[in-house]
Amino acid sequence: MKKKTAKRTASLILALSLVLGLWAALPVQEADAGSQYITDILVRATASSVAVSFHYGKDTSDEDTQSLRVYLIRYDPYSKVVNGFYTPDGTNPVGDYQTTFANLPSGQQYYVQIHGSARTYGTLSDTERDYYSDLIPIRTVVPQAPQLGLSLMSLGASTVRLDCQLLDTGTGVSYDPDQRIWFQNLGVALKSSAVVVMRQSLAPAGNLDPNDPLAEGVFGPETWDDYENPFETGIEFASLEPDTEYIAQVQMTNTYDLTGYSAKLAFRTYANPQVSIDDVKALSTGVYVTATVTIDARDEVKSLSLYADDPDAGEPVYDPARLSGSLVRFDDATGQAVFQIGGLAYETEYDLQVLLESQGGQARSAKSTITTLPEPVQASVTTQPATVIRSDKARLNATIGSTGYTSIIEHGFLYSATNAHPVRGALDAVEVMAPVTSQTAPIPFFAIADGLLPGQLYHYVSFVRNNEGTSYGDSLTFTTITAPAVLTLDGITDKTTAAIRLYGEVVSTGGIEPTLRGFVYDQLPDPLLGKSSAQSALDDVTNASTGQFDVLVSGLSANTTYYYKAFIHSLSGTLYGAQYSFTTEALDTILPSVALLTITDPQVTDTTAEVYGTFTTPAGTTVTETGFVYSEMPNPTLNDFDSMFIPLTDTDGMFTTLLSSLKSNTTYYLRAYAINANGTGYSPAVSFTTKNTLSAVPPELITSFHVDDIQATALTVTLETTGSPVASKVVLYSETNPMPLYGAPGVSNVTLGLADGTQKTIDGLKPNTTYYLRAYTRKPDPILGGFVTRYSDVLTVTTRLSGPPLVSHAAIPVTDLDLYSATVNVTLDPNGGTISRYVVALTASHLEPALEGTGVQLFDVAASISSAQSVQIGLTGLHSRFNYAYRVYALNADGWGATPVQPLTTATAPDPVAAITAIEPGATAAAFTVTLSQDGINENKVGFIHVAVGTSPNPLPYDTSNRVALIEPDGNGTYSVTVTGLIPETHYYAKAVCTIRDDMDFAGADVTFDTLPPPLASVALYGPELSALADTVGFAVDILSDGGNPVTEYGVVLDTVPN
Known part of the structure; x- marks a missing residue:
């Protein structure tokens, strides 16, 4: 008969026999x-x-x-x-x-x-x-040599314990390192083992031999025993040399006579620990001990103990009757240990010993014998006379003569204006403490009694407290000095057109030394120190003495009214007397009228002063000479033997000069003068000082000023000072002024900021030109205001006619930075020549960007640049997410110039993004829709998309237990793929994973789904086919579909009734 067919068809012809009207089943082979x-x-x-x-x-x-x-x-x-x-x-x-x-x-x-x-x-x-x-x-396994490991379990100065590890027997007999060896019957696989330790200096290049006579320690070779072997609990070697380098190795032979070796393990034993007693402080019933511990840098202290015992030939450490102390502190960094032990008898001799235990071993100090002090009593103290007595404070002094054989707890003073014998706790006494700095008598100490009343009598006693109580010294007295005060006396002498002698009286300095005294004067009422219009004149006396004083004030203007006050100045502040006034005499009208221009801070240094004068002369007269006269004495004139003068020929109305070779920290008095046929006219005297005597601020010293490099258009200088953080550092330079001053005409300057350090480059200069350079420092004066300044000597430098180009990075060296390109910004200075070419040398950040270096990419630009200008160079063809280094070079007839190396890092390309956007599950397969929304760029370009499916979260495509399907994308878009081989009615996790060209993976989020139940198998039955036998009939069965699962049984069911 003709049978139907299907994609999956299996045919079975069943022969059935009918005997006596009954169906009988033939034997069936399942x-x-x-x-x-x-x-x-x-x-x-x-x-x-x-x-x-x-x-x-x-x-x-x-x-x-x-x-x-x-x-x-x-x-x-x-x-x-x-x-x-x-x-x-x-x-x-x-x-x-x-x-x-x-x-x-x-x-x-x-x-x-x-x-x-x-x-x-x-x-x-x-x-x-x-x-x-x-x-x-x-x-079956091919036998291999056993695989072994070896590591340190513990280490000492003369011992080492090794951890021997069996990794693989080499026979296929499994070994579980988490189980005890004696449970695993390894004797069927292993034959013998050995462990060897040898000094590193004697060890051979190959494997260690347990039979080597130079071996320091050997275990084995021993026949393998599951219960006794070095792999179960490790093995220890003793009697090693301290602080010595060794090599150890374990070996094993299996039943196939294959021997495996561990890697050689190098180790160095610890140096022997040491401990010594450095200092012992005996008390009446105890002792403090200071000891020094010395151990190997890798070692670690386990315990420190102090023991005391009766003196004998033995060591306290081993005496059962010993006394034990306690560790007060131990400093790991210095190795210093401090112990304390108590419970000792008075005036008794003891042996002391320190025991150290470390990882490296044990050490004992040498014995130290001490005798305890007698029974403690109260300490004794002696009150001593007060010193440094001021109007509001005094220093109280005392000495502890005996500590009383115990520790001093505290000491100090009590003082009172009303109580002749003050004690602690008294309401009419003030207590001041002094820090305890020693426990060894005699112990001098002091404290400051502050906030006292001027001119007051005070009683004071010293006290000391130890463990036995408080003791007092004798009661003494002192009287404070009256408060500082000064009077302005209403008397004047020696008044001229430009000078006057003023008088004052110091009533009290409060005992403070130094105390400055003098007068402050002004053409405006209420003169005070620090006012811009006020001037001062000092007396020579600076000690704490009292009494009248007088000062000749010079440099005054003729026919002018001045207001003045006497003052004193000390640590307690500035005090003034009453205000008085005077008017100077008028000048004769036939002499020139001369004036000094104001001397500003930048004009004065330690040794020089730049000064300016002007004059007018009566009609019909001619000035034949001008100049300046100066002295350390007030009101200098040309005829004074202690005055110095500088004559000038400037007779046009203004004249100037530089006073040089002055003494530092000195006050000078200066007058300008002009001479006509009738005589000499003087300006009022002006004082200036090369160091302000009323200020505690010293000028900033210039320790070094020199030129480091000379180019055609630039100079590099070094300026080093004493390093005050508030000082300004400036380099002055000029083509025309051979003595540059700060702020003077024709003088330029550059400032050295904190970021500059001590070196600065002066740019924009002219080639082949002579320049005058001078360093200048200044810092603020917190007392009188203004600045304290200093100048260096002048350096004369001529720039080069030309030189290699000067190349520098711009303030923002790199702009327009993206994934594959960047723009480099530099300033090119031809340095007196013409730049014909400039080049960017670019390489990886770990290489040197040299012009002819390996792996260097050059961006070369031809040019003709004869003046300084900024340029931009575009860099293209770069890699994203890459660290570069570059240097810019420029060439002129004198050679190459270059910038320092500059780093550059390109931007990072976006990570690819893919996601599962739809799932159509079946029983044994699932169809997925994957959307690629970012396919990456260049190095991040997506080459593949894997869809991984598994029964656990985070399924990855390289896990062989997962099912995987592959997509080869072509840019952003939506893609479909089917994953097969799934199990029906199972919960799954799925993930899309992008793989870029650099073999990096970028995973999307997990999505979950459940497969469907399996469909039933489908069959077709054909027949019957009648045979020649009366009891036999044939049928044909076609399996049209297995429903997604293998067919395990099939056949024909027969009965005499339907269904």
């Missing part, structure tokens, strides 16, 4: 259904055996006979070994089974199959059922 009854199969191989374990789940106890076997099959040449299990008929064989095939050759391919069977004996025929597992390939 298909391989064993996989559902034979589960949990585990096959393991060693070099000489194959072990098989499995679970058998078919109950055939109701069958007439049953059997269970395991076959070990070899095909080339063919052989078959059978191991059977005893399963008595009528018993349930369900259970776990295991068997081992032994004495096999190594490195051979085998196949394992498990076979269960059962038979039922029938009247006409028998029914036999067989259940087979799949053929399972297995290869």
Whole structure:
């Protein structure tokens, strides 16, 4: 007959016999259904055996006979070994089974199959059922040398404990490092082991030999014993040399006579620990001990102990009757330890000893013998006269004569204006403490009594407290000085057109030294120090004395009214007397009228002063000479023997000069003068000082000023000072002024900021030009205001006619930075020549960007640049997310100039993004829609998209337990793919993973889905086909679809009624 066909078709012709009107079934050979009854199969191989374990789940106890076997099959040449299990008929064989095939050759391919069977004996025929597992390939192991490891467990000065690790026996016999060795029956695989320790200086280049006579320590070779071996608990070697380098190695031989070695382990024993007693402080019933601990830098202190014992020949450490102290503190950094021990008897001799225990071992100090002090008593103290007595404070002094054989706890003073014998706690006494700085008498100490009243009598006593109580010294007295005061006396003498002598009286200085005294005067009322219009004149006396004083004030203007006050100045502040006034005499009208221009801070240094004068002369007269006269004495004139003068020929109305060779920290008095036929006219005298005597601020010293480099258009100078953070540092330079001053015409300057350090480059100069350079410093004066200044000597420098170009990075060296390009910004200075070419040398950040360097990319620009200008160079073809370094070079006729190296890092390309946006699950497959929204750029370009599906979260494409489908995308878009081989009715996780050209993966988020239930198998039945036999008929069965699962059984059901 003609049969229908399908994609999957299996045909079976069943012959049926009809005997006596009954259907009788012929014997049926069932298909391989064993996989559902034979589960949990585990096959393991060693070099000489194959072990098989499995679970058998078919109950055939109701069958007439049953059997269970395991076959070990070899095909080339063919052989078959059978191991059977005893399963008595009528018993349930369900259970776990295991068997081992032994004495096999190594490195051979085998196949394992498990076979269960059962038979039922029938009247006409028998029914036999067989259940087979799949053929399972297995290869016996090829023997290898054992794999071993070795590490340190502990280390000392003369000992080491080694941890020997067995990683692999090399025979295929498994070893679990988490289980105890003696449970694992490793004797079937291992033969012997050995451990060797040898000095590193004597060790051979190859493996260590346990039979080497130079070995320092050897274990074995020992026959392997599961219970006694170095791998179970480690092995210790003693009697090593301290602070010595050693090599250790473990070796093992397996039953195939293959020997494996660990890597050599290098170690250095600790140096011997040491401890010594440095200092002992004995008390009445105790002692403080200071000791020094010296251990290896790698070592660690475990314990420190102090012991005391009666003096004898033994060591306190070993005496059971010893006394134990306690550790007060231990400093790891210095090794200093401080101990304390108590409970000792008075005036008794003891031996002391310190015991140190460290990781490296044990050490004992030498014995130290001490005698305790007598029974403690109160300390004694002597009150001593007060010193440094001021109007508001005094220093109180005392000395502790005896500590009373115990520790001083505190000491100080009590003082009172009303109580002649003040004690602690008294309401009419003030207590001031002094810090305890010593425990060894005699102990001098002092404290400051502050906030006292001027001119007041005070009583004071000293006190000291130790563990036995408080003791007092004698009561003494002192009287404070009256408060500082000064009077302005209403008397004047020696008044001229430009000078006057003023008088004052110091009533009290408060005992403060130094105390400055003098007068402050002004053409405006209420003169005060620090006012811009006021001037001062000082007396020479600066000690704490009192009494009248007078000062000749010079440099005054003729016919002018001045207001003045006497003042004193000290640490307690500035005090003034009453204000008075005077008017100077008028000048004769036939002499020139002369004036001094104001002398500003920048004009004065330690040794020089730049001064300016002007004059007018009566009609009909001519000035023939001008100049300046100056002296350390007030009101200088040309005829004074102690005055100096500088004559000038400037007679046009203004004149100037530089006073030089002045003494530092000195006050000078200066007058300008002009001479006509009638005589000499003077300006009022002006005083200036090369260091302000009323200020505690010294000028900033210039320690070094020199030129480091000379170019055609630039000079590099170094300026070093004493380094005050508030000082300004300036370099002055000029083409025309040979004595540059700050702020003077024709003088330029550059400032050295904190970021400049001590070196500065002056740019924009003219080639082949002479310049005058001078360093200048200044810092603020917090007392009188203004600045304290200093100048250096003048340097004369001529720039070069030309030189190599000067190339510098712009303030923002790199702009327009993206993934593949950037713009470099530099300033090019031809330095007196013409730049013909400039080049950017670019390379990886770890290389030097030299013009002819390896791996350097050049961006070369031809040019003709004869003046300084800023340029931009575009860099293209770069890699994203890359660290570069570059240097810019420029060339003129004198050679190459270059910038310092500058880093550059390109932007990072965006990461690719792909996501699963739709899933259509089936029973054994699922269709996915994947959207690629960012396909990356250049190095991040997506090459593949993997869709990974697994039963656990975060499925990845390289996990072999997951199912994977591949997409080769072409830019952003939506893609479809199907993953097959899934299990019906299972919960799955899925993930899209992008792989870029650099083999980096970028994973999307997990999505979940469930596969559908499997469809039923479908079949078609054809027939009947009648045969020549009266009791036989034939049918044909076509399997149209297996429904997604393997067909395990099929047949024909017959009956005499429908369905």
